[in-house]
Amino acid sequence: MTTLISNTEHQDRDVHRVLLGKKQILVTEDEPLLPQLERAGIQVEYQCREGYCSSCMIKLLWGKVSYPIEPLAWVNSGYMLTCCAIVKSDIEIAML
Amino acid sequence: MSYSTFNRKKFDSLQEPMFFGENVNVARYDQQKHPIFEKLIEKQLSFFWRPEEVDLSNDRKDFLKLEEHEQHIFLSNLKYQTLLDSVQGRSPNVALLPIVSLPELETWIETWSFSETIHSRSYTHIIRNIVNDPTKVFDDIVVNDEIAKRAISVSKYYDDLIELVNLYNTLGLGVHHVPERGDVVVTMKTLKKALYLTIASVNVLEAIRFYVSFACSFAFAERTLMEGNAKIIKLIARDEALHLNGTQHMLNLMMSGRDDPEMAEIAQECQQDVINIFVEAAQQERDWAQYLFKDGSMIGLNAQILGQYVEYITNVRMQAIGLEPQFATKNNPIPWINAWLVSDNVQVAPQEAEISSYLVGQIDNDLDGADFDDFDL
Ligand code: FES
Numbered sequence: 001m002t003t004l005i006s007n008t009e010h011q012d013r014d015v016h017r018v019l020l021g022k023k024q025i026l027v028t029e030d031e032p033l034l035p036q037l038e039r040a041g042i043q044v045e046y047q048c049r050e051g052y053c054s055s056c057m058i059k060l061l062w063g064k065v066s067y068p069i070e071p072l073a074w075v076n077s078g079y080m081l082t083c084c085a086i087v088k089s090d091i092e093i094a095m096l
Numbered sequence: 097m098s099y100s101t102f103n104r105k106k107f108d109s110l111q112e113p114m115f116f117g118e119n120v121n122v123a124r125y126d127q128q129k130h131p132i133f134e135k136l137i138e139k140q141l142s143f144f145w146r147p148e149e150v151d152l153s154n155d156r157k158d159f160l161k162l163e164e165h166e167q168h169i170f171l172s173n174l175k176y177q178t179l180l181d182s183v184q185g186r187s188p189n190v191a192l193l194p195i196v197s198l199p200e201l202e203t204w205i206e207t208w209s210f211s212e213t214i215h216s217r218s219y220t221h222i223i224r225n226i227v228n229d230p231t232k233v234f235d236d237i238v239v240n241d242e243i244a245k246r247a248i249s250v251s252k253y254y255d256d257l258i259e260l261v262n263l264y265n266t267l268g269l270g271v272h273h274v275p276e277r278g279d280v281v282v283t284m285k286t287l288k289k290a291l292y293l294t295i296a297s298v299n300v301l302e303a304i305r306f307y308v309s310f311a312c313s314f315a316f317a318e319r320t321l322m323e324g325n326a327k328i329i330k331l332i333a334r335d336e337a338l339h340l341n342g343t344q345h346m347l348n349l350m351m352s353g354r355d356d357p358e359m360a361e362i363a364q365e366c367q368q369d370v371i372n373i374f375v376e377a378a379q380q381e382r383d384w385a386q387y388l389f390k391d392g393s394m395i396g397l398n399a400q401i402l403g404q405y406v407e408y409i410t411n412v413r414m415q416a417i418g419l420e421p422q423f424a425t426k427n428n429p430i431p432w433i434n435a436w437l438v439s440d441n442v443q444v445a446p447q448e449a450e451i452s453s454y455l456v457g458q459i460d461n462d463l464d465g466a467d468f469d470d471f472d473l
Pocket residue numbers: 045046047048049050051052053054055056057073081082083084
């Protein structure tokens with residue numbers, strides 16, 4: 001589900017669709033998903049925003065995300081950490 | 097069987113399970129079976145703080161101005177937190193060190209417990225600063241019924257495990273007759289089961305039980321009251337987020353069978369017990385909220401909202417260890433709390449800036465290295 005990406009290929013401006021229920025949000029690869037969801041007015045749980053507390057974990061139903069730094073929190077397959085995951089394709093997510 | 101402080105056997109610690117394998121001999125960290133625990137140690141060390149760095153002189157003035165029922169809320173929460181950290185400052189050491197088998201996990205347990213002693217010291221710092229007679233507050237912790245109920249729930253699993261491990265280390269496996277207790281069955285299975293339930297109950301303690309108290313502290317601070325206290329609570333919350341990561345990893349590793357195949361079976365068998373531990377704790381925390389607000393609520397918070405928050409956070413914590421969320425509350429009823437819980441904006445007073453900014457700087461450097469520049473919040 002996750003692949004590490006090198007810093008050099010980090011600048012691409014690809015826009016991806018994030019499906020959440022009936023909503024669709026456009027996001028880029030420039031920053032993690034969490035701040036982009038927040039700007040779209042979607043309330044997502046968080047605490048550390050650094051990948052160690054697991055509070056921001058949501059379901060990743062399909063699609064690809066990657067973590068520039070391997071997070072400290074345990075992530076079960078089918079889930080993702082919004083605070084530190086970069087969206088790499090169109091994805092569908094679900095909250096609690 | 098019997099514990100040795102330096103196991104003379106030669107063995108490969110990378111092949112050991114987390115618990116109930118060989119006693120650890122060489123404290124080495126150049127290689128780890130589970131690197132996460134080494135990372136947690138490093139992170140916890142980078143979080144080091146001292147309560148005295150936080151100035152509480154305004155909190156004293158604020159406290160005197162609080163209404164009586166608000167003082168009750170504030171002090172009761174402090175007492176409860178004092179209880180929780182009293183337990184946490186010793187129990188991981190007492191219960192887990194005799195059975196741990198990996199050097200990195202052993203040191204994580206010690207580092208974790210040590211950070212709890214900082215929390216305990218911070219309560220003394222707070223209480224000393226806001227009341228004239230700290231003894232009155234501390235003495236009530238052992239006699240107050242509402243606190244006592246919680247003391248039983250948070251220490252029960254630890255105590256059961258410690259009893260079993262004591263028998264195991266002195267008498268070995270078997271059925272042992274203990275005076276006033278009857279026959280106690282000590283098998284690898286009963287030991288591992290007691291361990292699994294203990295870790296689950298510690299996860300609940302750190303990941304759920306603290307949060308009612310956190311919410312109240314931040315609700316005061318939202319009104320610019322007891323802000324020194326809120327700073328300390330932010331630092332504690334940051335530590336607790338690491339601690340819950342530790343127990344989540346232990347539970348998830350056990351469930352996966354990757355660490356010890358027998359543990360996966362036990363996790364399977366104990367699943368309902370663990371769900372019950374979460375659900376009962378949530379109920380106790382809702383009851384606690386009722387007790388806090390028995391003489392009146394505070395602006396922005398009441399027993400009902402806090403109860404919903406408890407349910408919500410319990411759902412979040414259950415999901416993190418692969419359990420089905422048990423409560424209907426799917427949204428955070430007090431989303432403002434996260435802006436306080438986030439470690440990023442731990443504001444420091446000028447006198448403490450030197451130490452803290454050094455630590456914060458280190459963390460930032462790590463992020464820069466990975467091209468996370470836009471991570472500014
Ligand atoms: S907010 Fe802590 S792991 Fe994402």
